[in-house]
Amino acid sequence: MNRPRKLLTQNREMKAIGVWNWTLPAWAGRLPDGRTYNTCPSAGICAQACYARHGTYTWPVVKAKHEANLTFLLDDPTGWENAILTELAAPKFRGGWIRIHDSGDFFTDSYLTAWLRICHARPDTMFYCYTKEIDRFRRLVEPNPPPNFLWVYSYGGTQDAALDPSTDRVADVFPDNDAVEAAGWNSQDESDLLAVLGPRLVGIPVNQIPHVRKLLGDRTFREWQHHVDSEREAQRRRRQFRLITNPADHRQAA
Ligand code: SF4
Numbered sequence: 048m049n050r051p052r053k054l055l056t057q058n059r060e061m062k063a064i065g066v067w068n069w070t071l072p073a074w075a076g077r078l079p080d081g082r083t084y085n086t087c088p089s090a091g092i093c094a095q096a097c098y099a100r101h102g103t104y105t106w107p108v109v110k111a112k113h114e115a116n117l118t119f120l121l122d123d124p125t126g127w128e129n130a131i132l133t134e135l136a137a138p139k140f141r142g143g144w145i146r147i148h149d150s151g152d153f154f155t156d157s158y159l160t161a162w163l164r165i166c167h168a169r170p171d172t173m174f175y176c177y178t179k180e181i182d183r184f185r186r187l188v189e190p191n192p193p194p195n196f197l198w199v200y201s202y203g204g205t206q207d208a209a210l211d212p213s214t215d216r217v218a219d220v221f222p223d224n225d226a227v228e229a230a231g232w233n234s235q236d237e238s239d240l241l242a243v244l245g246p247r248l249v250g251i252p253v254n255q256i257p258h259v260r261k262l263l264g265d266r267t268f269r270e271w272q273h274h275v276d277s278e279r280e281a282q283r284r285r286r287q288f289r290l291i292t293n294p295a296d297h298r299q300a301a
Contacts, residue, residue: 073086073097087179169195199218203220
């Protein structure tokens with residue numbers, strides 16, 4: 048099995064704020080051995096605008112590293128957990144921060160639970176994440192979160208409707224920083240850690256990928272997802288109405 052030598056990495060931007068990353072390949076794809084995966088099962092419109100499916104993330108060496116991370120995790124979850132714990136035992140991680148997922152999300156209950164065990168086992172290190180796995184967090188994390196684990200729910204997923212911005216810590220993607228400010232939300236431009244340490248409503252300017260900027264227009268991810276959800280619901284109702292008023296459709300559909 049192709050085990051990555053180092054599981055936690057750091058780019059220049061993250062190094063400046065004392066953060067290391069654990070990363071999976073974004074969203075859905077196929078591993079070199081032919082297995083398919085979906086590491087972001089609750090991704091909604093964000094998958095169309097995903098920063099991690101463009102640019103450096105698609106470079107063969109980077110992609111191979113992320114796929115090797117996922118392969119290790121899928122093939123040997125216990126070995127993966129032990130390897131992370133061993134790596135985190137190094138003195139440099141004491142007082143440091145780990146961002147769980149530069150891309151990808153907590154795609155199963157058992158994977159999230161493994162991270163909770165890791166947080167408990169390494170209390171001198173802080174962990175944080177963005178996530179769209181709202182139901183999983185409500186069930187498995189919110190009742191008794193490890194004190195060294197912080198998270199922010201991010202808009203643009205299929206579970207957006209479960210978020211309450213008046214009580215939840217939430218992040219939304221805006222057309223630019225002016226739009227973040229105009230909405231009265233708070234930029235995390237200065238440091239990614241502000242997403243979990245700053246004020247609760249976190250505004251992120253959209254990435255510079257031209258087709259993503261075009262798709263987003265002057266909306267936020269939350270508004271875009273809401274539009275898509277409303278359209279789907281309207282279609283569902285129209286179908287239901289047709290079945291009620293014209294049972295022949297139902298027979299055909301059956
Ligand atoms: S959840 Fe994040 S990594 Fe996954 S598809 Fe959405 S933006 Fe990309």
